[in-house]
Amino acid sequence: GAVVSQHPSRVICKSGTSVKIECRSLDFQATTMFWYRQFPKQSLMLMATSNEGSKATYEQGVEKDKFLINHASLTLSTLTVTSAHPEDSSFYICSARLAGTGELFFGEGSRLTVL
């Protein structure tokens, strides 16, 4: 089956620094990828839709200047958390849509801890 990989799986950073998380579709091309955020014991919340070659579309309440998304190729989307603060600590998950079936495949997630 299709595989989506995220890197890093865990990252710890200091408050005020920026962190980049990568999402790759390993064996298929994805024109659309999605970024979610999951707080402990809560559901996945859609943050934004990443579109290859164009600007990402953000869900209401998500700061686009805070969470920069770049989808420069058909197999890679990146999420950069800028000037991270402790409240940005969370589990970030990406998914990629497989053309044809439209099925979504999820990455393993990236746990961000901001000190």
Next chain:
Amino acid sequence: AQRVTQPEKLLSVFKGAPVELKCNYSYSGSPELFWYVQYSRQRLQLLLRHISRESIKGFTADLNKGETSFHLKKPFAQEEDSAMYYCALSWGGGNKLTFGTGTQLKVEL
């Protein structure tokens, strides 16, 4: 706005017992619903979708528009069914998913 509700955070059943994981939704459009499963230390994966009307690993789910429900059922639970189950609603032209809060299923011996 669309919403997915899973009322049970934890469901514990004995092996061989029937399982029903509840899911209710609210959506003004025509719903497309899914069940996703996350086994321990693994990523989220699709279990089944209502349009397929299929049975996966013995699980079935029927969309009931009158009750706005999409409950997941299995007649005989197995130990390997222990996992986190998320109900999800597709919207935005099929591009976006809204997830429920998830139900942890624990199958005991």
